Amino acid sequence: MVRTYEGKGVRSPQNTPLPGAYNQAEPYIASSDLCDAVNLALHLRRPLLVEGEPGCGKTQLAFAVAYELGYPLKTCYIRSTSRAQDFLYNYDALRRLYDLEEIRAGNPNAKAKPRRAYVHLGDLGEAIKLSEEKELPSVVLIDEIDKADIDFPNDLLLVLDKLQFKVDEVDDEEDGMRYDALKGQTREARRDNLPFFVITSNREKELPKPFLRRCIYYYIDYPNKEELKEIVARHTQTTRNRLNPIAEVAVERFVDLRQKEIHWRKKPSTSEMLDWVQALAQLPPRREEKSLNFRELKNAPLGKLPYLGTLLKTKSDFDAIVKDT
Amino acid sequence: MFDYQALLFPLFDLLRRRGLPLGSSEFLLAIQLAEQIQSKGGEQVAEDLKIICRLLWAKSREDQALYNQSFDKLVTPNLALPTREPNLLPEESWSEPEKRPTSEVAGTKRESTPSANSPAPNPKWKNADEMPFQLQPHLKPLSPDSSSTASDKPSSRYQLTPYLTEPFDKRAMTAAWRRLRKLRREGSARDLDVSATVKELGRTGILLKPIMQPRHRNQAKLLILLDQQGSMAPFTLLTDALLETIFRGGLLGHTALFYFHDAPQGLLFENPKLTLAQPIAEVLMEYAKDNSVLIISDAGAARGNYDSERVRQTQNFITLLSKYTYLYAWLNPLPPHRWEWSSAEEIAAFVPMFYPDYAGLNDAVNVLRGQPFSLGVR
Structure with a gap:
């Protein structure tokens, strides 16, 4: 059974969850272009590289895809010091050293643990193992790849290509630890059992050519007003036409704010908008205001919007908006 | 087919x-x-x-x-x-010619697209078992940029969008800058130094304390000196691309950028409009000492004349610069045959000067990494 991604934020009944599937419902609406990109990448089992301005839902996409397809989810969050190997496995040489020392000092008859006991697979390693041993596909999120050292994408190439790795520290033994998701077959033949990579980038660094060549690329555009309303509706568990008037006006004011042509230090994005709508729903918190009226919200100057701090994150943006209105 | x-x-x-x-x-x-x-x-x-x-x-x-x-x-x-x-x-x-x-x-409208906005998958893929993924039905008719994800609206205005062509290529530039690296261990000690620990163990016979070491990080630093205004104006696209790839190449620990006009002398400027001046010796002291320095200028080749004053000023600057570092290279946006008979030819005789195509960039990076070079117009 071929599973396709429909981008509606609901799991269709034929996508029965696989063992270990990611089951947290993700109210994520994907445009039809984005669905095409996901499905093409799924079909070819090539990594999907997603770019877009911060807060437009790049990371959420991986969650949504895993949820809709009923796949397990593995996450690799990149830090500036991340190395590709850390996501495959870690060998705790230090612990082994201590254990051996303990045996030597305390109990000479005790038997040392095998080396493989000191190997901890990372999320990427787990995904490959899952595919090889249990024939289970998964969604692997590699988040903010541009944060890592410039070598990181290149180090990852071989793994993304061959979907195999070995644990060097246990390699010399008879039963070395080797994992191979492709099992010597073609990518096409093993397609539905392979991990599916969703890679996000903020374009802080240009990624190397050989890496880009292998990816399907998609740029997530910022949602328009109607799409934003739909997103708010999904997140407040209601339907688009029953959206509460405050939220409706809030989205409109948010769009007005975003359209201001000031020199943005950090333009507010969808996630900030959702926080803001949620904050507005909790009014009245301030004593001097009886309750929030949607007309007031509609007519308030941008600089006087309640809870502006959820939307604007720097003083210079704040000052510019206040000055502008 | x-x-x-x-x-x-x-x-x-x-x-x-x-x-x-x-x-x-x-x-x-x-x-x-x-x-x-x-x-x-x-x-x-x-x-x-x-x-x-x-x-x-x-x-x-x-x-x-x-x-x-x-x-x-x-x-x-x-x-x-x-x-x-x-x-x-x-x-x-064509199995179904009417389709x-x-x-x-x-580019005409297709009103007949079946239930294009219905949530159900387009029925035409229902039996398509060898086509296991499906494209979502698209509402938009195919006009020149109907399906573009970029928000470029068709416009009657003519818009000039200049772009770099061969031999310049931003991705190749990034690849060249990536080679500019100086790996050193720096930061907090977090990796086990296995060989040192084993050695220590052999020496003392007992594991007192494992020996840790910091990770390798790229410590290359670069000072960029960019000729600004006048004869450099036509090359903005190229210099922008060079700067962008250096900054976005993202491998350098620190990159500093200063501007000058014609020849660096007396003052260097933090701002491309040649304001925020800083004395040259201070900039070199702070940023150039034992680091790489990249100079981007046409060296007078754009106008094609010989300016002995400019050559002299540049020579003085290089003499000063070489007190701080020997890792410097010059990128000239004009091809080498244009250097001849201009001040650029003479300047190229005492500074390693390159044309920033793929080979030239790689040579420049080699020089910045400390490899020997030959002078003159190649």
Whole structure:
């Protein structure tokens, strides 16, 4: 059974969850272009590289895809010091050293643990193992790849290509630890059992050519007003036409704010908008205001919007908006 | 079967020559997918083809814009051909001739798209078991940029969008800068130094304390001195690309950028408008000492005259610079044959000067890494 991604934020009944599937419902609406990109990448089992301005839902996409397809989810969050190997496995040489020392000092008859006991697979390693041993596909999120050292994408190439790795520290033994998701077959033949990579980038660094060549690329555009309303509706568990008037006006004011042509230090994005709508729903918190009226919200100057701090994150943006209105 | 190779190759070739990271496997994959789409027939062959090739071939927003433009120029007209002259195609290749993609290629509206906004998958894929993914139904008719993800509206105004062509290529520049590195262990000690620990263990006979070491990090630092205004104005696109690739190449621990006009002397400027001046010796002391220094200037080659004053000033600067570092290189946006008979030729005799094409950049990076070089116009 071929599973396709429909981008509606609901799991269709034929996508029965696989063992270990990611089951947290993700109210994520994907445009039809984005669905095409996901499905093409799924079909070819090539990594999907997603770019877009911060807060437009790049990371959420991986969650949504895993949820809709009923796949397990593995996450690799990149830090500036991340190395590709850390996501495959870690060998705790230090612990082994201590254990051996303990045996030597305390109990000479005790038997040392095998080396493989000191190997901890990372999320990427787990995904490959899952595919090889249990024939289970998964969604692997590699988040903010541009944060890592410039070598990181290149180090990852071989793994993304061959979907195999070995644990060097246990390699010399008879039963070395080797994992191979492709099992010597073609990518096409093993397609539905392979991990599916969703890679996000903020374009802080240009990624190397050989890496880009292998990816399907998609740029997530910022949602328009109607799409934003739909997103708010999904997140407040209601339907688009029953959206509460405050939220409706809030989205409109948010769009007005975003359209201001000031020199943005950090333009507010969808996630900030959702926080803001949620904050507005909790009014009245301030004593001097009886309750929030949607007309007031509609007519308030941008600089006087309640809870502006959820939307604007720097003083210079704040000052510019206040000055502008 | 329609000859997709002939149809798509000009586009693929153009994109490749513009520096998109594409290999023959991407081309073959596109052909294969195109044939799958076509064998399914349906209303949107042309549009689906455009979407799929874009997903496969374009790897950035700039790529996408270039792709959309080139697809409309190179592929769309030829794609329209079979519909206008159906005899060109063997009949049997179309299982359902009435479903032939009529007229949508020419950009007319397709009202008949079945239930395009219904949430159910488009019925035409229902039995398509060998086409296991489906494209979402698209509401928009195929107009030149109907399916572009970039928000470029068709406009009657003419807009000049300059772009770099051969031999300059931003991705190649990034690749060159990536080689500029100086790996040193720095930061907190977090990795076990196995050999040192074992040695210590052998020496003392007991494990007192494991020996840790910091990780390797790139410690290369770069000072960029950019000639600004006047004869450098035409090269803004190139210098912008160089700066962008250096900064976005993102491998350098620290990059400092200062501006000058004609020849660096007395003061260097933090601002491209040549304001915020700083004494040259202070800048060199702070940023150049034992680091790499990259100078970008035409050295008088753009005007093509010989300016002995400029040569003298540059010579003084290089003498000063060499007190701080010997890792310096000069990029000249004009090709070497234009250096001849101008001040650039004389300056190239005492500074390693390169033309920033692929080979030149690599040579410049080699010099910045400390490799020996030969002077003069090559």
